[in-house]
Amino acid sequence: MADLSELTDQLPAKGLGDDEAFSVLSEQVRTRSAHLGAPDAFAHMDPAPAGIAARLVGLNAEYNQNLLHQDLSPFATEAEARVIVWLAPYFGMTAGHMCGGSTLANLAALWCAREHGATRVIASADAHVSVPKCAQILGLPFEPVTVAENGRMTIDALPELSRAVLVLTAGTTGRGVIDELKIASLKGGTCAGPMWVHVDAAWGGPLRLTKYEDRLSGIERADSIAVSAHKWLFQPKDSALVFFADPTAQEAIAFGSSYLATPNIGVQGSRSAAGIALLGTLLAWGQEGLAKRIETGMAQSEDLARRLQEDRRTELKQFPETGVVNWRSLLRDTETVISELGPVASRTAIEGEPWVRQVAANMHADIDAVWARISRVLGPPD
Numbered sequence: 001m002a003d004l005s006e007l008t009d010q011l012p013a014k015g016l017g018d019d020e021a022f023s024v025l026s027e028q029v030r031t032r033s034a035h036l037g038a039p040d041a042f043a044h045m046d047p048a049p050a051g052i053a054a055r056l057v058g059l060n061a062e063y064n065q066n067l068l069h070q071d072l073s074p075f076a077t078e079a080e081a082r083v084i085v086w087l088a089p090y091f092g093m094t095a096g097h098m099c100g101g102s103t104l105a106n107l108a109a110l111w112c113a114r115e116h117g118a119t120r121v122i123a124s125a126d127a128h129v130s131v132p133k134c135a136q137i138l139g140l141p142f143e144p145v146t147v148a149e150n151g152r153m154t155i156d157a158l159p160e161l162s163r164a165v166l167v168l169t170a171g172t173t174g175r176g177v178i179d180e181l182k183i184a185s186l187k188g189g190t191c192a193g194p195m196w197v198h199v200d201a202a203w204g205g206p207l208r209l210t211k212y213e214d215r216l217s218g219i220e221r222a223d224s225i226a227v228s229a230h231k232w233l234f235q236p237k238d239s240a241l242v243f244f245a246d247p248t249a250q251e252a253i254a255f256g257s258s259y260l261a262t263p264n265i266g267v268q269g270s271r272s273a274a275g276i277a278l279l280g281t282l283l284a285w286g287q288e289g290l291a292k293r294i295e296t297g298m299a300q301s302e303d304l305a306r307r308l309q310e311d312r313r314t315e316l317k318q319f320p321e322t323g324v325v326n327w328r329s330l331l332r333d334t335e336t337v338i339s340e341l342g343p344v345a346s347r348t349a350i351e352g353e354p355w356v357r358q359v360a361a362n363m364h365a366d367i368d369a370v371w372a373r374i375s376r377v378l379g380p381p382d
């Protein structure tokens, strides 16, 4: 079979055999996927993964370990526990578990908050869509807070917080902005403080392991934190972490059953041994190797922002705080620019207007190649 156009509408009765099926599909994957590690790719929060992580995911798939059954997956269980022990202290947390993405990490945290008495979810209007989604799943009202002009949720804008789980975002999806994290210390301060503070650090969280750690000061006062490993920890999907400050907090979202050797913690039942790939990456790179890759991305986003600021063809929305750059052309329609840039850029809407969005997730990016692509689309300067 040459390509997928030869597929029939019905499931074929006879198979092609492994080799031919692999050859047909691998060709499709190679030719019809965005190249996240291309030198000019600076688009979404999706990096090309660490090579060691991709290799370990492949190896692990052969063994198909399941974190639901810890008695059958002793090493995978130990690997995940080690990753939590290594990473939780950077966030001032003590416990946690891995899950298939930060939507699920946010859901586990907000569910836990509800089990501890929270009855409403308050977050910035720029919070990720998963936050109102989780509120709806949990049957809790969602109350969005208007953000300041720079996209940040500030302490002055907060409503009355009693019995709320307050969600702060450390690196908003559209603009990479960090909410005022000192808000986390409101908890326990006054009777009007929130019942629970959750920080959605899906994107920005790994900055805690870099020289930019102070940008997330205050995060250590949270009750729970979500961090995507398939973003700035360079893991293949589906990989995220949810951390808790109180070592016993997640008992509220743990269920035992007669067929389980250990209680099932969190939203997912069966889940992959993503901890092995993350452990492999941390072992291979160490904290310094990880920090170097993230810091290089941060420097590239700052470099790109400066070029956009100085160029008479473009307008920069604001200087990047977590490697997310928003800009537009002063000469050409933004949607046309985005479509001509192709998969090396993405989009976001700010106050109802489209902006180009570029994100420093690609550790193989070459900022001159990124700029050459942008320059070609912008056309000659006058």
Ligand SMILES: Cc1ncc(COP(=O)(O)O)c(C=O)c1O
Pocket (backbone or CB within 6 Å): 045, 100, 101, 102, 103, 104, 106, 128, 130, 169, 171, 172, 173, 200, 201, 202, 203, 228, 240
């Ligand atoms: C800030 C933030 N929170 C949560 C999520 C959801 O993560 P996932 O897509 O892994 O479910 C994202 C994804 O982009 C995000 O940017």
